[in-house]
Amino acid sequence: MESLELISRKINTLINLCGQIPGGDYLAVLTVSLRLRLMGVRPKTISLYNMKLHYLEAGKGPPLVLLHGLGGSSLGWALNIEPLRTKFHVLAPDQIGFGRSSKPLISYRISLMAEYLLEFLSTLRIHKVMLVGSSLGGWIAAHLAINYPEWVEKLVLVDSAGFALDQPLSVEERELLNALTLTSARKFARLLFFCPDFIQDSGLKMRLKMKLTSHEPYVIDRFLDAIDQKQDILDHQLSRIKAPTLIIWGREDQIIPVDHALRFQREISGSKLVIFDQCGHVPQVEKAARFNQEIIHFLLA
Numbered sequence: 001m002e003s004l005e006l007i008s009r010k011i012n013t014l015i016n017l018c019g020q021i022p023g024g025d026y027l028a029v030l031t032v033s034l035r036l037r038l039m040g041v042r043p044k045t046i047s048l049y050n051m052k053l054h055y056l057e058a059g060k061g062p063p064l065v066l067l068h069g070l071g072g073s074s075l076g077w078a079l080n081i082e083p084l085r086t087k088f089h090v091l092a093p094d095q096i097g098f099g100r101s102s103k104p105l106i107s108y109r110i111s112l113m114a115e116y117l118l119e120f121l122s123t124l125r126i127h128k129v130m131l132v133g134s135s136l137g138g139w140i141a142a143h144l145a146i147n148y149p150e151w152v153e154k155l156v157l158v159d160s161a162g163f164a165l166d167q168p169l170s171v172e173e174r175e176l177l178n179a180l181t182l183t184s185a186r187k188f189a190r191l192l193f194f195c196p197d198f199i200q201d202s203g204l205k206m207r208l209k210m211k212l213t214s215h216e217p218y219v220i221d222r223f224l225d226a227i228d229q230k231q232d233i234l235d236h237q238l239s240r241i242k243a244p245t246l247i248i249w250g251r252e253d254q255i256i257p258v259d260h261a262l263r264f265q266r267e268i269s270g271s272k273l274v275i276f277d278q279c280g281h282v283p284q285v286e287k288a289a290r291f292n293q294e295i296i297h298f299l300l301a
Contacts, residue, residue, distance in 0.1 A: 059085030067137030073099030097219035110232035162234035238267035250279030
């Protein structure tokens with residue numbers, strides 16, 4: 001059987017080919033979506049406060065929610081949902097402001113996203129979950145575990161954001177985190193991934209086109225403002241997390257360095273830390289097979 005990393009590279013190559021034909025961006029998304037459907041993953045949409053929230057659902061068992069990072073979507077878990085759905089009832093939302101969900105022009109912050117997530121779960125009549133959060137999604141998951149502990153059974157933080165910055169983001173950093181040109185998108189991708197095989201110009205162009213034809217740049221800017229203003233930061237809060245916690249990190253993460261992982265481990269009592277070598281900011285993609293094994297072992301223990 002092919003490794004998930006090889007499958008991921010083949011999908012990347014297909015996306016690269018799609019980017020060379022007119023309308024290829026939609027074909028690329030359709031291709032990934034079709035693969036998910038063949039795995040028994042169901043795309044769904046519900047209404048929250050008159051907003052559309054799109055999500056992927058698969059499997060049966062204890063509820064497991066996957067939260068993507070800044071600028072991501074549910075499709076970022078494409079290599080993880082299939083093995084996870086054999087053990088869990090998997091829910092991967094496009095959080096409000098991202099993916100195929102509504103992108104209202106509001107002041108985005110972590111506490112707001114956490115409340116929308118709780119409304120999403122309440123609408124589905126789910127009242128206690130296991131949470132896996134990547135980057136910004138990890139910050140949201142940790143916020144929930146701190147402020148709504150009755151909702152969180154187990155917690156997995158993946159290269160998580162959440163600590164206050166020593167100084168405000170520079171203009172250059174904001175341009176990378178909210179890339180609006182191919183040049184800045186390339187620079188950001190080189191920071192995001194350790195393996196260059198995951199970086200393709202055609203894929204970056206498609207992503208940029210979809211981003212620029214939506215309100216997503218506004219959404220990301222508001223999150224960056226909230227980060228600069230130190231809203232909902234996790235500093236001095238993590239000791240309140242009582243849920244069993246697993247921390248997964250890429251050793252070569254250039255977005256949020258590995259010393260943040262060590263700090264999470266120190267401040268969350270009883271937490272376990274796993275560091276992946278030769279891996280950047282998204283181990284669920286670059287090291288998908290090992291990532292899935294670690295997640296399943298921890299959540300079923």
